[in-house]
Amino acid sequence: MATTTSDIQTEIDKHDDHAGHDDHHHGPEKGLMRWVKTTNHKDIGTLYLWFAFIMLLVGGAMAMVIRAELFQPGLQLVEPQFFNQMTTLHGLIMVFGAIMPAFVGLANWQIPLMVGAPDMALPRMNNWSFWILPFAGAMLLSTLFMQGGGPAFGWTFYAPLSTTFAPDSTDFFIFAIHMLGFSSIMGAINIIATILNMRAPGMRLMDMPLFVWTWLITAFLLIAAMPVLAGAVTMMLMDRNFGTSFFDAAGGGDPVLFQHIFWFFGHPEVYIMILPAFGVVSQIIPTFARKPLFGYSSMVYATASIALLSFVVWAHHMFLTGMPIAGQMYFMYATIMISVPTGVKVFNWVTTMWRGSMTFEVPMMWAIAFVMLFTIGGFSGLMLGIAPADIQYHDTYFVVAHFHYVLVTGALFSIIAAVFYWLPKWCGRMFNEKLATIHFWWAVISVNVLFFPQHFLGLAGMPRRIPDYALQFSDFNMISSIGGFAFGASFFLLTYIIVDTIRNGKPVKEARVWESAKGLEWTVATPAPLHTFDEAPTRELILAESSHTGSH
Amino acid sequence: MLSTGYSIHSPLRYKLAPFLLMLILIVCLPSMAHADFGVNLPEGVTPISNKIYGLHMTIFWVCVAIGVVVFSVMIYSMIFHRKSKGAVAANFHESTAIELVWTLVPLAILIMIAVPATRVLIDLENTDEAEMTVKITGYQWKWQYEYLDEKISFFSNLAKGAREATRDAEKRGSIDHYLLNVDKRLVLPINKRIRFLMTSNDVIHSWWVRDLGVKQDANPGFINDSWATITKPGIYRGQCAELCGKDHGFMPIVVEAKTQEDYDVWIKEQKAIAAAAAAAGDREWTKDELMVKGQEVYSTSCAACHGVTGQGVPGAFPAMAGSKVVTGDVKEHIKTVMDGRAGTAMQAFKGQLDDAAMAAVITYERNAFGNNTGDLVQPATIKAAR
Amino acid sequence: MQSQEQYYVPTGSYWPILGSVGMAALLGGFASSLHGSGMGTGMMVLGFAIIIFMVFGWMGQVVNESEAGTYNLQVDQSFRMGMGWFIFSEVMFFAAFFGALYYVRNFAVPWLGGAGNNAFTPTLYPEAFKSVWPLINMPLPENFSVPKGIIHAWEVPAINTLLLLTSGATITWAHWGLKNNHRNNLIGGLIATILLGITFLGFQAAEYAEAYMELGLTLKSGIYGSTFFMLTGFHGFHVFLGTLMLTVILMRVLRGHFNSERNFGFEAVAWYWHFVDVVWLGLFIFVYWI
Ligand code: HEA
Numbered sequence A: 001m002a003t004t005t006s007d008i009q010t011e012i013d014k015h016d017d018h019a020g021h022d023d024h025h026h027g028p029e030k031g032l033m034r035w036v037k038t039t040n041h042k043d044i045g046t047l048y049l050w051f052a053f054i055m056l057l058v059g060g061a062m063a064m065v066i067r068a069e070l071f072q073p074g075l076q077l078v079e080p081q082f083f084n085q086m087t088t089l090h091g092l093i094m095v096f097g098a099i100m101p102a103f104v105g106l107a108n109w110q111i112p113l114m115v116g117a118p119d120m121a122l123p124r125m126n127n128w129s130f131w132i133l134p135f136a137g138a139m140l141l142s143t144l145f146m147q148g149g150g151p152a153f154g155w156t157f158y159a160p161l162s163t164t165f166a167p168d169s170t171d172f173f174i175f176a177i178h179m180l181g182f183s184s185i186m187g188a189i190n191i192i193a194t195i196l197n198m199r200a201p202g203m204r205l206m207d208m209p210l211f212v213w214t215w216l217i218t219a220f221l222l223i224a225a226m227p228v229l230a231g232a233v234t235m236m237l238m239d240r241n242f243g244t245s246f247f248d249a250a251g252g253g254d255p256v257l258f259q260h261i262f263w264f265f266g267h268p269e270v271y272i273m274i275l276p277a278f279g280v281v282s283q284i285i286p287t288f289a290r291k292p293l294f295g296y297s298s299m300v301y302a303t304a305s306i307a308l309l310s311f312v313v314w315a316h317h318m319f320l321t322g323m324p325i326a327g328q329m330y331f332m333y334a335t336i337m338i339s340v341p342t343g344v345k346v347f348n349w350v351t352t353m354w355r356g357s358m359t360f361e362v363p364m365m366w367a368i369a370f371v372m373l374f375t376i377g378g379f380s381g382l383m384l385g386i387a388p389a390d391i392q393y394h395d396t397y398f399v400v401a402h403f404h405y406v407l408v409t410g411a412l413f414s415i416i417a418a419v420f421y422w423l424p425k426w427c428g429r430m431f432n433e434k435l436a437t438i439h440f441w442w443a444v445i446s447v448n449v450l451f452f453p454q455h456f457l458g459l460a461g462m463p464r465r466i467p468d469y470a471l472q473f474s475d476f477n478m479i480s481s482i483g484g485f486a487f488g489a490s491f492f493l494l495t496y497i498i499v500d501t502i503r504n505g506k507p508v509k510e511a512r513v514w515e516s517a518k519g520l521e522w523t524v525a526t527p528a529p530l531h532t533f534d535e536a537p538t539r540e541l542i543l544a545e546s547s548h549t550g551s552h
Numbered sequence B: 001m002l003s004t005g006y007s008i009h010s011p012l013r014y015k016l017a018p019f020l021l022m023l024i025l026i027v028c029l030p031s032m033a034h035a036d037f038g039v040n041l042p043e044g045v046t047p048i049s050n051k052i053y054g055l056h057m058t059i060f061w062v063c064v065a066i067g068v069v070v071f072s073v074m075i076y077s078m079i080f081h082r083k084s085k086g087a088v089a090a091n092f093h094e095s096t097a098i099e100l101v102w103t104l105v106p107l108a109i110l111i112m113i114a115v116p117a118t119r120v121l122i123d124l125e126n127t128d129e130a131e132m133t134v135k136i137t138g139y140q141w142k143w144q145y146e147y148l149d150e151k152i153s154f155f156s157n158l159a160k161g162a163r164e165a166t167r168d169a170e171k172r173g174s175i176d177h178y179l180l181n182v183d184k185r186l187v188l189p190i191n192k193r194i195r196f197l198m199t200s201n202d203v204i205h206s207w208w209v210r211d212l213g214v215k216q217d218a219n220p221g222f223i224n225d226s227w228a229t230i231t232k233p234g235i236y237r238g239q240c241a242e243l244c245g246k247d248h249g250f251m252p253i254v255v256e257a258k259t260q261e262d263y264d265v266w267i268k269e270q271k272a273i274a275a276a277a278a279a280a281g282d283r284e285w286t287k288d289e290l291m292v293k294g295q296e297v298y299s300t301s302c303a304a305c306h307g308v309t310g311q312g313v314p315g316a317f318p319a320m321a322g323s324k325v326v327t328g329d330v331k332e333h334i335k336t337v338m339d340g341r342a343g344t345a346m347q348a349f350k351g352q353l354d355d356a357a358m359a360a361v362i363t364y365e366r367n368a369f370g371n372n373t374g375d376l377v378q379p380a381t382i383k384a385a386r
Numbered sequence C: 001m002q003s004q005e006q007y008y009v010p011t012g013s014y015w016p017i018l019g020s021v022g023m024a025a026l027l028g029g030f031a032s033s034l035h036g037s038g039m040g041t042g043m044m045v046l047g048f049a050i051i052i053f054m055v056f057g058w059m060g061q062v063v064n065e066s067e068a069g070t071y072n073l074q075v076d077q078s079f080r081m082g083m084g085w086f087i088f089s090e091v092m093f094f095a096a097f098f099g100a101l102y103y104v105r106n107f108a109v110p111w112l113g114g115a116g117n118n119a120f121t122p123t124l125y126p127e128a129f130k131s132v133w134p135l136i137n138m139p140l141p142e143n144f145s146v147p148k149g150i151i152h153a154w155e156v157p158a159i160n161t162l163l164l165l166t167s168g169a170t171i172t173w174a175h176w177g178l179k180n181n182h183r184n185n186l187i188g189g190l191i192a193t194i195l196l197g198i199t200f201l202g203f204q205a206a207e208y209a210e211a212y213m214e215l216g217l218t219l220k221s222g223i224y225g226s227t228f229f230m231l232t233g234f235h236g237f238h239v240f241l242g243t244l245m246l247t248v249i250l251m252r253v254l255r256g257h258f259n260s261e262r263n264f265g266f267e268a269v270a271w272y273w274h275f276v277d278v279v280w281l282g283l284f285i286f287v288y289w290i
C-alpha cells in the first residue's frame, strides 16, 4: 500500500500544479452571469443541488401543511380542495423538483471526477438541462395562484379527474411536466455520453465505481420512461382541449388506459429515484468499513436486473382497476421478483461491513440508516405486491408509509449521506461533526415517529389523500404529525450546518478527505478545482483507486 | 499515511445508537399483530376477508423474520467489527457460492409466499352464480345502490351533521361515527352470495369495506364486479378509496348485514317508502313546505359543491347566489338540474331526486341566498318536464 | 500519465437560458391562450420566435466551431451518442401512442362490448353500439363526430409508404456520395429526399382534408379518430422537422461542409430520417392496414 500511496501523492501534486496556474482556461465569469452561462460540470452540479434543496424546502413546507391539517380530526387550517392541491404539489415537487434534480446534481459533480473526465460530454446542453428547471418549477407553482386553484388530482393525475373535472390551471401543469421531462431526458443523454465516451482510457466498464454504474443504468431508465410520461400528458392535453377521447369511454377510450401509460413511466420512475441512492451507499460503506465492496459484479448485475424488471411490473399499482386475473397474477409474480436483486444488494452491503474495521463518521451513519430503513420500506413494498393482500392496503396510509420509507429514508437519506461525504471535497471545508451527529439522530428518530405509525393507520383503515378522518385515527395521526414537525425542524439545522460549512468550516487540505476512501475523486486537490482531469489518469492509478479490486 | 482523515471516537454513543433505532422499529412491528388494538387489519366477516387476513399475517411474519436475520448480522458487525475495538479489516470481496445462496433462498421464500397468494387470488375471482346483485355507482360524492333483483334504488350520502362537525370539535365528539356514517345504509342479507357491480357516473371512485374484504375501483363507462358472502349480522363501515375530488374524504360507506327475515322486512319497507314518495308528488305543495324540504335536499345533494350559503367555489363551482340561471328563466333552471351539464361536475339529478324533491330544491334555490324571485315550482311541473 | 487530445469544453453560453425563456413563453402562452387570455397568443408567438432565434444561433455556433476544427473525434463521438439516445427517446414517445392504440384495440373496445370480465359493461350503452375496430360508432355518439368512413390503407397511404421507402434509399445514396466524395450524388440525393418528403407531406395534407371535409373523421371521432390523428399527426410533424433539417444540411453541403470523415450533422439527420421512416411503417401496418 505504501508504494501506491506515494504514487498517488505525485499524481496529486501534478494536478495541483495544473489547477493552480493554468491559463488556457478562462477563469469563470464573475457574478450572476457565471451561473447563468456556465458550462462547467461542477458549477452546474452546484446549481442543481441548490435548486433541489430549495424545492425540498418548498415541498416540505407543503408536507407540513398536510401534517398540520391532519394533526387533529376536523377541518382546521385549510379547505379540502386546497388540501388536495398540497398533496398533489407536495408529491410532484418532491419527485420532480427535489429528488431527481438532487441526483442529477450529484451526477454532475461526481461522474466526471469519478471517471477521470475533464467535464460532461455536452457542456452547453448540460447548462440547458438545468436552466429549464427553474422555469418549469415556477410554472408548476404558479398554478396555485390561478382561478380554480392548482392541480388537485394527486401526483398520479388519474383521468378523468385530471381531464374533464380539472381546473384550467391543469394545462400549465401539463406543460411544466413536458419541460421537466425534456430537461431530464437531455440530462440523461449527457450522463450516458459522459460515461461511455469520456471515461479515462484506462478505465474499463467493470472498473467504474458503482455510483457511475447505477447512474448509467438510471440514465437509460430516464430516456426510456420520461418520453412515455410526455405521451401521457400530451394525450391529456388533447382530451382536455381538442376533443379526443383517449380516456373517455363514451368515445371508446378508457380511463384505465391513462393509468397504464402513467405507471409504465411511474414504476421505472421510482427506481430512477433509488438506483443512484444504491450507488451512493455502495461508495460510502466500503470507505468506512475499510474493506472493498463485496460482490461488485453482482451489484452491477443486480442493478441492471432491477432496471429491466422495473419495466414489466407497472400494473401492481392497478390491481383494483378490474384487471383480469391473469394480469394480476403476472404482475404479482414479476413485482415480488424484484426483491431478489434488491436483496442481493442489501446482503452485499451487510457483508461489506462484516469483518470490516468500521468507524461511524456522519456519512456512514446516514448510509447505515439507509440500509435499515430502506429495507423496511422494501418489505412493505413486497407486501403491497401480493395482489390479494393489496385489496386491503391499496390507497391507504400503508402505501404512504411504504413509499416514504423508500423515498425519504431511502432516496433522501442517501442524498444527505452523499452531501456529507463529498461536501468537504467540493468546498474544501469540514462540517461541524458534533452538530451533524446531533442532526442525524434528531432526523432519524423523528422520521420514524413520522412514518412508522402510518403503517398502523393504513391497516386500521385510513385512506390516503383525505383532509379529515374518523376519530379512531386521531392518536396515530397526532404522533405522526409531531414526528413530522420534528423532522421538518431538523431541516433548519441541516441548512445551518451546510451554510456554516461552506462559509466557516474548518479547512481541509488532504486530497483524500476520508482516510480510506478510494476513487479518482480523492486524487484531485481539495477543494476540487474548477477544472480537473485535463489529462486522463493512468490505468495504474485507476486500479489503485478501485474500491472493489481488493487492493485495499 | 496520506492523510489522517476524519473519524470520531465516541464508542458508547455508537454502541447504543443502532439499538435505539432497532428498538423503536422491532418493538413496534409485532404490535401490529394485535388486531383489536386498531393497528392491524381485522379478520372481517367474509371468507375472502379471512383469507386475506391470513395471507397478510403470513407475509408480515416472513418479512419480520428476514428483517431480524439481516439486521442482526448488521448490528453484530457494527458492534464487534469496529475500528475502535481494534478490528482489522479482512479483504475478501467475492464469493460466487454465497451470492448464489442469497439469490436462491429469497427466491424460494418468494415461491412459498406466491403459492398461497395465488390461491386466494383465484378464490377472489371466482364468479360462480351469485344469489343477488347490487349495482353500485359512484358519484361526486355519494354512492348509489341499485338492488337489481328487487328494483330498489337509492342514494347514500354523508350523514347529516357531519359537514358542520368538521369545524366544530364538540359536535365531532357527540355525533355518531364522525365521517363514517351515512343517511341511508346499504342493507344486505347474510349467508348469501352477493355480487357487486361497480361503476361511476363521473370520476374514478373505489368502493371499500374492509370487513367484507372488498375494494374495487368504480370506473366511469365500465362495470367491474366483485362479490362477498357475509357471515355475521352487523354494521360494517368503509370509505371511498380513490381520490375523486374535493370531497373524496367525505363519501363513507355503511353496510348493514341482517338475517334473511329482517332483510325481507326491510325490503317491504323500502317499497312502501318509494310508493309514498311517488304519491307526494301528486299533490300541490305550499311554499313553506317546499322551502323546508328544499333546504334539506339542498344541503345533502348540492351544498358539497355550491356551498351551504350558495357561494360556490370560485373557478370550480358556480355560486347559486345571484346566478343568472337561478334568478332567470325557470325552464332553464329545471333543465340544468334535471340533465346536468355534460362534461362538467354538474351531474344530472333526474334519476336522483323525485318530483317533490326536485321541485323543492329548485324553489329553495330561487328563494334563498338573497335570490328573492318569489317563484314556486310544483312537483307537477317537474313531472311534466321529465 | 497518458496524454489525450484536449476535449473541447465551451466557455459560457447565453443560448441555453434563451432557449429556456423561449420555451417557457411558448408553452405558458399556449396554455393561457387555451383559456382565452388575450396575451397568451402574443406570448406564444414571442416564445416561438425566441426558440427559432436560439436554434439558429446555437446551431450556427456549433457549425462554425465544427468547421473551425475545434472538435476532435471524441467530441464527435459525444454528439453521435447524444443523437442516438435522443432518437431512442423519440421511439419511446411514439411507443406511448402505439401502446395506447394496442390497448384500445385489444382491451378497451372489446371490454366495452362485454368481453373478458366486463360482461355487464354493455348495459351502460345503447344496443346499437357494436364493439368492432375501426370503431366508427362510439358507445355514446352524441358528443362526437361520427365519421362516414375511414382512410383505407391501399390508397394514398400506400403511395406515401412508397414515397418514404424511396426517400430512405435516396438519403442512403446521398450518404454514399458523401463517403466516396461524389458531391453531385450527395446533392442530388439530398434534393430528391427533400422533394419526396415534401410530396409526402402534401399527400398527407390532402388526406387530412378529405378526412375532415368529406368523411367527418376528426379528432372528435372517438378513439379511432384520436389514435389516428395523434399517431399520423406526430409522425407528419416529424417528417416536417426532418425535411427542414435536410434542407439545412443541403445548404451546408452547398457551402462545402462535410467530408467523408467529418459528417456528424449529415449522419444525424440521416438517422433521424430513417427513424421517421420506420415509424411510418409501423403506422402503415397498425393504423391503416390491419
Ligand atoms: C424509491 C422508490 C420506491 C422503491 C424502491 C419501491 C420499491 C418497491 N415497491 Fe413501491 N412505491 C413507491 C416507491 C418505491 N417503491 C411509490 C412512490 C409508491 C406509491 C405511488 C402512488 O400511488 O402514489 C409505491 C407503491 C407501490 C405499490 C402499489 C401499492 C398500491 O397503491 O396499492 C406496490 C405494489 O406492489 C409497490 C411495491 C414495491 C416493491 C415490491 C418494491 C421492491 O423494489 C422492494 C424490494 C426490497 C426489499 C424486499 C427489501 C430488501 C430485500 C431483502 C432483504 C431480501 C430478502 C427479501 C425477501 C425475499 C422478501 N410499491
Ligand code: HEA
Binding pocket: A056, A057, A058, A059, A060, A061, A063, A064, A066, A067, A087, A088, A090, A091, A092, A094, A095, A099, A153, A154, A155, A156, A400, A404, A407, A408, A412, A450, A464, A465, A466, A467, A484, A485, A486, A487, A488, A489, A491, A492
Ligand atoms: C419524493 C420524495 C418525498 C419526500 C422527501 C416526502 C417528504 C415528506 N412527506 Fe410526502 N409524499 C410523496 C413524496 C415525498 N414526500 C409523494 C409522491 C406523495 C403522494 C402524493 C399524492 O398522493 O399524490 C406524498 C404524500 C404525503 C402524504 C400523504 C398525503 C395524503 O395522502 O393526503 C403525507 C402525509 O403525511 C406526506 C408527508 C411527508 C412529510 C412530513 C415529509 C417530510 O419528510 C418533509 C420534510 C421536509 C421539510 C419539512 C422541509 C424543511 C423545512 C422547512 C421548509 C421549514 C418549515 C418547517 C416547519 C414549519 C416545521 N407526504
Ligand code: CUA
Binding pocket: B138, B139, B141, B204, B205, B206, B240, B241, B242, B243, B244, B245, B247, B248, B249, B251
Ligand atoms: Cu369517491 Cu373518493
Ligand SMILES: [Cu+2]
Binding pocket: A266, A267, A270, A314, A316, A317
Ligand atoms: Cu411500482
